[in-house]
Amino acid sequence: MPGTQRWRNWAGNQTATGFDAVHPEGTDAIAAAVRAAVAAGRRVRPIGSGHSFSAIGRPEHVQLVLDRHAGLVDVTADGLVTVQAGMPLHRLNAELAARGWALTNLGDIDRQTVAGALSTGTHGTGAEFGGLATQLRALELVLADGSVLRCSATEAADVFSAARVGLGALGVLSAVTLQAVPAFALRAEEGPASLTELRADFDAFMTSTDHVEFYWFPHTDRCATKRNTRVPMGEVAPLPRWRAMWDDEVVANAAFGAVVAAGRVAPPLVRPLARVSARALSARTLTDDAHRVFVSRRRVRFREMEYAVPREAAPQVLGELQRAVDASDWRVPFPVEVRVAAADDAPLSTASGRDTAYVAVHVPARSDPGEYFAAFEAIAGAAGGRPHWGKLHGLDAAALAGRYPRFAEFTALRDRLDPAGVFGNAHLDRVLGPVPARTGRS
Numbered sequence: 001m002p003g004t005q006r007w008r009n010w011a012g013n014q015t016a017t018g019f020d021a022v023h024p025e026g027t028d029a030i031a032a033a034v035r036a037a038v039a040a041g042r043r044v045r046p047i048g049s050g051h052s053f054s055a056i057g058r059p060e061h062v063q064l065v066l067d068r069h070a071g072l073v074d075v076t077a078d079g080l081v082t083v084q085a086g087m088p089l090h091r092l093n094a095e096l097a098a099r100g101w102a103l104t105n106l107g108d109i110d111r112q113t114v115a116g117a118l119s120t121g122t123h124g125t126g127a128e129f130g131g132l133a134t135q136l137r138a139l140e141l142v143l144a145d146g147s148v149l150r151c152s153a154t155e156a157a158d159v160f161s162a163a164r165v166g167l168g169a170l171g172v173l174s175a176v177t178l179q180a181v182p183a184f185a186l187r188a189e190e191g192p193a194s195l196t197e198l199r200a201d202f203d204a205f206m207t208s209t210d211h212v213e214f215y216w217f218p219h220t221d222r223c224a225t226k227r228n229t230r231v232p233m234g235e236v237a238p239l240p241r242w243r244a245m246w247d248d249e250v251v252a253n254a255a256f257g258a259v260v261a262a263g264r265v266a267p268p269l270v271r272p273l274a275r276v277s278a279r280a281l282s283a284r285t286l287t288d289d290a291h292r293v294f295v296s297r298r299r300v301r302f303r304e305m306e307y308a309v310p311r312e313a314a315p316q317v318l319g320e321l322q323r324a325v326d327a328s329d330w331r332v333p334f335p336v337e338v339r340v341a342a343a344d345d346a347p348l349s350t351a352s353g354r355d356t357a358y359v360a361v362h363v364p365a366r367s368d369p370g371e372y373f374a375a376f377e378a379i380a381g382a383a384g385g386r387p388h389w390g391k392l393h394g395l396d397a398a399a400l401a402g403r404y405p406r407f408a409e410f411t412a413l414r415d416r417l418d419p420a421g422v423f424g425n426a427h428l429d430r431v432l433g434p435v436p437a438r439t440g441r442s
């Protein structure tokens with residue numbers, strides 16, 4: 001009997017109907033749900049906040065929603081924080097802040113669950129800093145046979161290594177332990193720059209302080225830069241409330257909303273409006289709790305593709321993208337986001353084995369990314385780019401195997417832990433290849 005549930009992701013570009021949703025409470029209940037699904041020959045997809053743009057979390061038969069498995073388990077005196085895997089990052093940030101701790105680096109938003117963010121390799125920016133997976137110290141995984149495996153660098157180390165960015169393909173994360181750091185503040189310096197300058201001086205600029213990123217506005221040479229420097233909590237000096245509201249709600253969200261809305265009714269307006277919004281972001285400096293500076297509200301919905309390229313390739317990739325936009329008749333209302341991260345050693349981390357630059361392109365949620373994303377994918381691909389696991393891309397297992405030296409190590413582990421492909425879906429079958437049992441291979 002098909003189920004009766006309906007699901008859509010944040011961007012609204014992925015939907016599913018006719019499956020069952022289960023809300024287990026506690027690791028035993030997760031294991032029981034997995035066993036029941038396996039016994040019925042059904043596939044299981046855990047889901048977090050549904051913020052992935054790709055179909056990676058799309059349920060086929062049974063969706064495991066961990067909204068009742070989302071509590072704080074423990075914070076030790078040396079900052080090891082253990083949470084149930086369904087906890088959203090914003091709650092984790094608040095729990096840590098209340099105890100004088102913080103995560104050392106975060107992405108742009110905090111609506112994701114800890115498990116969902118880890119599973120797709122979620123990252124922020126910082127040449128010396130890795131993504132969320134690099135902060136992970138231990139995890140508990142419910143396997144396809146319903147058993148529970150605890151892993152860390154010293155316990156089931158091969159599984160731990162791979163499951164740090166596991167795509168939800170190895171099992172259900174039920175608890176995770178992250179290394180927090182003493183709470184700190186960030187001094188944010190934001191201002192304008194040109195893409196020409198930033199490309200010419202890319203390495204020096206992106207390594208000029210702890211967490212650097214910029215947004216380039218297509219159809220212009222303008223960029224908005226953000227340089228965040230770690231400082232002690234005593235230096236906190238936030239903007240007045242009205243100014244923070246003006247910048248975050250009016251300029252960053254409402255102005256973008258207006259460009260996107262205008263683009264729907266009168267597409268020729270997109271280019272001139274993009275030029276206006278590129279000028280609207282003025283210079284400012286503020287110092288606030290790190291998690292408040294790292295994270296913004298994203299009220300205007302969009303679709304996104306992001307590629308991780310070797311850091312040294314970023315200026316060329318951006319130059320080619322700018323030339324492609326200038327030579328096209330595309331109308332791109334969203335800026336291109338550029339970030340960096342340190343190399344790490346998780347097999348399927350987008351920064352695995354190389355210092356990385358991230359380049360992300362966006363279109364309004366209801367529009368077709370068409371040739372724009374396809375052109376960007378080709379440019380990033382020529383530089384050996386690796387797509388973000390939670391964002392849109394067109395690669396399959398054969399192409400991805402060529403971008404990740406340890407791809408086969410990951411799929412061999414997946415085949416061993418989940419020989420029947422219980423934790424797969426059509427998207428994972430495409431990007432990892434189906435398990436041997438589903439292809440008739442042995």
Ligand SMILES: Cc1cc2nc3c(=O)[nH]c(=O)nc-3n(C[C@H](O)[C@H](O)[C@H](O)COP(=O)(O)OP(=O)(O)OC[C@H]3O[C@@H](n4cnc5c(N)ncnc54)[C@H](O)[C@@H]3O)c2cc1C
Nearest residue numbers: 048049050051052107108112113116119122123168173390
């Ligand atoms: C507005 C916006 C801003 C974003 N900003 C950033 C950013 O700054 N940096 C960045 O890297 N990414 C960013 N992303 C992408 C986002 O971080 C990832 O897509 C992330 O996976 C979403 O988390 P989620 O909880 O919504 O997971 P979901 O999308 O719900 O799930 C993602 C994957 O995790 C799996 N999963 C969920 N729970 C479990 C579990 N318990 N065990 C095993 N697998 C599980 C799912 O099956 C699925 O495969 C952004 C997305 C949006 C919409």
